Amino acid sequence: MSTQKPVLIAGAGIASLLLAHSLRRSGIPFRIFERDASFVFRAQGYRLRLSAEGLEAIEEVLDPDTFKRFWDKCGKTDGSKFTEFDAVTGEEKESRIAGQQALASRDGKVVGIARGDMRRIFAAGCEAHIEWRREVTGYELTDDGVRALFADGTKSVEGSLLVGGEGIRSRVARQLSGGKLKVYDTGARGIHGQAPTTAFGGLGEGVFIIRDDTHPDGSFALITNVRPGELDDPSVRFGWTMSAQPGVIRPPNDDHTIVGKPAADVARSLTRNWHPRFRPLIDQLDEPEAAFWKITCSAPSGVPEWPNEPRVTLIGDAVHSMTPAAGLGANTAVRDSALLGRLLREAGGCKPGVTAAYEKEMRIYASQAVGQSYATAVRQFGIKIDEEATRTVF
Structure with a gap:
């Protein structure tokens, strides 16, 4: 050829x-x-x-x-494993995936972009x-x-x-x-969101899972990576992603292409009982950037x-x-x-x-x-x- x-x-x-x-x-x-x-x-x-x-x-x-x-x-974050918190009590807990997934990829840092x-x-x-x-x-x-x-x-x-x-x-x-x-289609759904870096001050640097096991239809969790050097700059946005067991996150008409207020409203409803330490992640959410996503495999x-x-x-x-x-x-x-x-x-x-x-x-x-x-x-x-x-x- x-x-x-x-x-x-x-x-x-x-x-x-x-x-x-x-x-x-x-x-x-x-x-x-x-x-x-x-x-x-x-x-x-x-x-x-x-x-x-x-x-x-x-x-x-x-x-x-x-x-x-x-x-x-690329952002480089300290921490080779997830740190997991109970979303309602605010207490640190043993991660369900601790020890199962090494996060650092170079120089002991978690690298993301x-x-x-x-x-x-x-x-x-x-x-x-x-x-x-x-x-x-x-x-x-x-x-x-x-x-x-x-x-x-x-x-x-x-x-x-x-x-x-x-x-x-x-x-x-x-x-x-x-x-x-x-x-x-696994049946599971998620939400992407982002907020000013100042909303992440209660966490500090690291890779975090904030898990809620109190929802009647199953558990769900928010995962985020808080990078150093930008926490005091409100012009910078950090992202988070929320994922859940099937039936917990419900986009209107199961339309996962919807963005903006409907996705933000579902995130607010799910997290209304969360500990004050984590509330800024949702309260300061950039509403137009919120988006549903479908978990496939x-x-x-x-x-x-x-x-x-x-x-x-x-x-x-x-x-x-x-x-x-x-x-x-x-x-x-x-x-x-x-x-x-x-x-x-x-x-x-x-x-x-x-x-x-x-x-x-x-x-x-x-x-x-x-x-x-x-x-x-x-x-x-x-x-x-x-x-x-x-x-x-x-």
């Missing part, structure tokens, strides 16, 4: 952009197709915690200057290769290449490889796997196999969606980007055997990550996925 044909990438999320960055450094042409109108078209979600593996994958791909810019943007910041840094130098408002609905193979198909009925230029990186509703994933890749049994297609493959949530319980989703996605980018660079472009080698290695670490994420979510949220009976998202 000619390396002059570009690698086509569906979606402009963090995995896709990191892969594009890798291709750019290798001199391999590429095009990115994103259904949104811009990077700020939708909310970017909660701050991401980076594992040692995720951080190493990012460092492998970025040039030294870009990695320094990325590293400088906002998803939006990560996307902007990864996109540096790649912006001219992004086509906005281009929703990929599938693909067609040509004699020696592939074309992406768009929702408006048009087709892309011919590429050497199509990489489906457009998330849990990936049409590329469904077509490539013949329907074997499924994403399950790929098959706990692991990434399934499908007949390899040398000209099409998948990265990120398109192939292995995870619950947020173990913080592994984004970290596994960037490992995909580093691995696939390295194999393409070593082969000098899309050559026979590249996607097969990538998928073989990816299935091992991604299946382990999905299993760990699901097991942690079972303990935290009380969810259970029956792969024969549980409703799929897509």
